[in-house]
Amino acid sequence: MGKLEVADVQRHLAAPANCRLETIETFSSITSTNTYLLTQAAPAAGHYRVAIADHQTLGRGRHDRRWISAPGAGLCLSFSYTFSQPPAQLPCLTLAIGVAVVRALQDLQVPAVSLKWPNDIVALGGKLGGILTEVRTGGSDAVTVVTGIGLNVRLGGNTDIGSEPGWALRAVDLCSIQSEPPTIELLAGTIIGSLQATFDEFADSGFARFANAWREYDWLSGKEITVDTPAKQVAGVAVGVDRDGALLVDCASGRERVISGSVVLAGQAEPG
Numbered sequence: 001m002g003k004l005e006v007a008d009v010q011r012h013l014a015a016p017a018n019c020r021l022e023t024i025e026t027f028s029s030i031t032s033t034n035t036y037l038l039t040q041a042a043p044a045a046g047h048y049r050v051a052i053a054d055h056q057t058l059g060r061g062r063h064d065r066r067w068i069s070a071p072g073a074g075l076c077l078s079f080s081y082t083f084s085q086p087p088a089q090l091p092c093l094t095l096a097i098g099v100a101v102v103r104a105l106q107d108l109q110v111p112a113v114s115l116k117w118p119n120d121i122v123a124l125g126g127k128l129g130g131i132l133t134e135v136r137t138g139g140s141d142a143v144t145v146v147t148g149i150g151l152n153v154r155l156g157g158n159t160d161i162g163s164e165p166g167w168a169l170r171a172v173d174l175c176s177i178q179s180e181p182p183t184i185e186l187l188a189g190t191i192i193g194s195l196q197a198t199f200d201e202f203a204d205s206g207f208a209r210f211a212n213a214w215r216e217y218d219w220l221s222g223k224e225i226t227v228d229t230p231a232k233q234v235a236g237v238a239v240g241v242d243r244d245g246a247l248l249v250d251c252a253s254g255r256e257r258v259i260s261g262s263v264v265l266a267g268q269a270e271p272g
Helices: 006-010 015-020 033-039 090-107 184-209 211-217
Strands: 021-027 048-053 074-083 114-116 120-123 126-137 143-152 224-228 233-241 247-251 254-258 262-265
Touching: 006 021, 006 184, 015 021, 015 184, 021 033, 033 048, 033 074, 033 126, 033 143, 048 184, 074 184, 090 114, 090 120, 090 126, 090 143, 090 184, 090 211, 114 211, 143 184, 184 211, 211 233, 224 247, 233 254
Parallel strands: 021 048
Antiparallel strands: 048 074, 074 143, 114 120, 120 126, 126 143, 224 233, 224 262, 233 247, 247 254
């Protein structure tokens, strides 16, 4: 694929997204688009900056897992947005971002995409992509959030996409779902527009406006799972998320709330 032309991405942005855009920067290769934006000036409140790379050499996933793909294999996009004040339910933002990505893919006629709590994008029972959200605070009330989106488009060879142990050991790509996937420029522009609208809406309403959509896309719902948390192991049936984004698990001893952890499906052993 090589380095994208900014104008080719920007022409796929709707007017509202263009009005809030400060910069789009593209790279043939970079250590990490998230790391790069975290070192740049924060956007003004209500505005955003974007970094897109063809290849990341030190890409990161959740829990500092690696997310490294071959050049031309996928989309590596980070989106930096500044809230004028900390939004309510900030821990739920990653879930709302997942909804934004699924909606963008649906607009591009990508079928049957789901979300796995808290930050994975699922298709054909495998990992299509992932989300990494990092918060950057300053001396004022403003809060800047940098969100990394990794999507597999055309995989080949050995690719390390940061899958959770015992879960989505098989990566899938858009070429497995569509005979003619969207161009990277169209994919990036559509996702950027969906993210801009989602961040604005989240600033106004929090997670409430996204809860029904999350339930619709919830891949874990009704599945028997085990969650390794920092404190203990939780085993039971996934039954959605709470108002603050916590995973709800019905266990033999009652309902448990999980704030952070790694999910393993029942019957799938962790690799040795």
